[in-house]
Amino acid sequence: MTVTQPDVSVIIGAYEAMPYLIECLSSVEAQTIGPERIEVIAVDDGSTDGTGEYLEEFAARAPMHVLVIRQENSGGPSGPRNVGLGKASGRYVFFLDADDRLGPEALERMVAMADRAGTDVVLGKVEGVNRSAPKSMWGKTVERTDVYSSNIKFTLSAQKLFRRELLDRHGMRFDESLFTGEDALFTMEAYLRANGVSVVADHTCYYLVGRDDGKHVTKSGGYTLRFDSARALMHLIAELVPAGGRRDQLMVRPFLVTLLPQFGPKFATDSEEIRRHKLELAKPLMDAYWTEGVAQRLKVHERLRLHLVAEQRADLLLDVVQFVKAKKQAAALLERKGRRVYLAYPHFRDRAAGIPDAVYLAEPREARAFPGYREGGVDTFVRRAVRKARRVLTSREVRPAA
Numbered sequence: 001m002t003v004t005q006p007d008v009s010v011i012i013g014a015y016e017a018m019p020y021l022i023e024c025l026s027s028v029e030a031q032t033i034g035p036e037r038i039e040v041i042a043v044d045d046g047s048t049d050g051t052g053e054y055l056e057e058f059a060a061r062a063p064m065h066v067l068v069i070r071q072e073n074s075g076g077p078s079g080p081r082n083v084g085l086g087k088a089s090g091r092y093v094f095f096l097d098a099d100d101r102l103g104p105e106a107l108e109r110m111v112a113m114a115d116r117a118g119t120d121v122v123l124g125k126v127e128g129v130n131r132s133a134p135k136s137m138w139g140k141t142v143e144r145t146d147v148y149s150s151n152i153k154f155t156l157s158a159q160k161l162f163r164r165e166l167l168d169r170h171g172m173r174f175d176e177s178l179f180t181g182e183d184a185l186f187t188m189e190a191y192l193r194a195n196g197v198s199v200v201a202d203h204t205c206y207y208l209v210g211r212d213d214g215k216h217v218t219k220s221g222g223y224t225l226r227f228d229s230a231r232a233l234m235h236l237i238a239e240l241v242p243a244g245g246r247r248d249q250l251m252v253r254p255f256l257v258t259l260l261p262q263f264g265p266k267f268a269t270d271s272e273e274i275r276r277h278k279l280e281l282a283k284p285l286m287d288a289y290w291t292e293g294v295a296q297r298l299k300v301h302e303r304l305r306l307h308l309v310a311e312q313r314a315d316l317l318l319d320v321v322q323f324v325k326a327k328k329q330a331a332a333l334l335e336r337k338g339r340r341v342y343l344a345y346p347h348f349r350d351r352a353a354g355i356p357d358a359v360y361l362a363e364p365r366e367a368r369a370f371p372g373y374r375e376g377g378v379d380t381f382v383r384r385a386v387r388k389a390r391r392v393l394t395s396r397e398v399r400p401a402a
Helices: 020-029 051-061 078-087 106-117 164-169 182-193 224-240 245-263 272-289 300-310 314-325 380-398
Strands: 008-014 038-045 065-071 092-097 121-129 142-145 161-163 197-209 331-335 340-344
Touching: 008 020, 008 051, 008 078, 008 106, 020 051, 020 092, 020 197, 038 051, 038 078, 051 065, 065 078, 078 092, 092 106, 092 164, 106 121, 106 142, 106 161, 106 197, 121 182, 161 164, 164 182, 182 224, 182 245, 224 245, 224 272, 245 272, 245 300, 272 300, 272 314, 300 314
Parallel strands: 008 038, 008 092, 038 065, 121 197
Antiparallel strands: 092 161, 121 161, 142 197, 331 340
16 A cells, blocks of 8 residues: 655644644644645644644544644744644644634645745735734745745744655754744754745734633743844845845844844833843844845834944933834934935934934835935035036037137
């Protein structure tokens, strides 16, 4: 008897997942792709609420092949996912969290997309249930894209379809030393190594469920873990992408999503010791990866705060954080006949502070919101120089011969 290779291995890491696990497994059973094309590898990570027992009951009656592994608690999602990945035999793998659920046609549509487009990663549209979900990458279904040509860098959760051959070829596994951001590291590496990425935006493939008990939220364990996450992701990007515009484009993600929140509203209520420690943790990252190319891709208040982090100016940074926390709107100063918009956040043109004007200069996408802004104009000095050169050339052309 020949055992047919499944199309997709659904890997479920489960810890204290009841009763959400019931709907999760029901969503797997309801998949239109057909039970013979799926295998389920479920890892109970030391649960005490009946999660392991329910997984075994499901395995006994499910129409598809189900492997249940029970182990002592590992302390995070990486261990169970790696165990499941080591057992997977499908052409593709999909990481499903035990408190979330799949849309009925999710696996069928994503596998079909990967087969048709020949891509290594497929993103299926995510919808939040009692919690928020990423939105900017679901504008349209795309058969082939990459991390530079789309907004996929802003969804680095592990709930994607990955070609297993890609993961095996590069020995990709989740970093078990990280307690937050481990999925971002894994997914960004897959994006960068993939032979193309597909986006299924016309059908909800994944429901991200907010639990009433809050256990779906990553345990903070202290702000230092966020710096660990940012550091790991920045190092990965630097290792795989040469310095320049493309690297800057990707570095926006860890700076904006992971690092900047450490210098958000909470910074105003942190003790002086914690503020000082946060700046110390940020310094090597700012020294290594903060560039003009990254700065230009941010809004003014984001750029200003990170500039002050880079300069280790805690006093000025606190002023800006409090201004932002109060949700005040910085006054707009239009110069060069409306071609430049400066946003007057604290310490703008304060000689004692010495912050360059360029830090406060709004890029076009932000400047467009202000009446009077004129986009696309050439700098006035340059225009005058061009007009003068033309006049000189014209006068030489029409000058009569002696």
